Amino acid sequence: MSVRRVVPNIRSEATEESREFYGLLGFEEVMNQGWIVTFASPTVPTAQVSVMTGDMTAPVTPDLSVEVDDVDAAYAEVRASGAEIVHPLQDEEWGVRRFFVRDPNGRVVNVLSHR
CATH class of the missing domain: 3.30.720.120 (Signal recognition particle alu RNA binding heterodimer, srp9/1)
Incomplete structure (x- = not known):
């Protein structure tokens, strides 16, 4: 990734x-x-x-966005680590697949890939 x-x-x-x-x-x-x-x-x-x-579909506004080449692989790795998933992995109508995770500093990170 x-x-x-x-x-x-x-x-x-x-x-x-x-x-x-x-x-x-x-x-x-x-x-x-x-x-x-x-x-x-x-x-x-x-x-x-x-x-x-504010975010259109998520319960919180993310502090930063990280675009990766394989959001599914990133999601699997983050879930396996036990990090808090704030917004589940899903496809959005504006052409991205994304999830939100809380980093160790309490910041919400929007992890995404364009479809």
């Missing part, structure tokens, strides 16, 4: 202000689902920041 990207998720209602601020740093909006907006560097597309009002 390999990591494709890591994205910090900022819980906020200030999406327009965030768009303007991250634009000052050279980021461009690359995704807007209404409840989550992702900004990326046009020269390094995996350098990203997301701003979320």
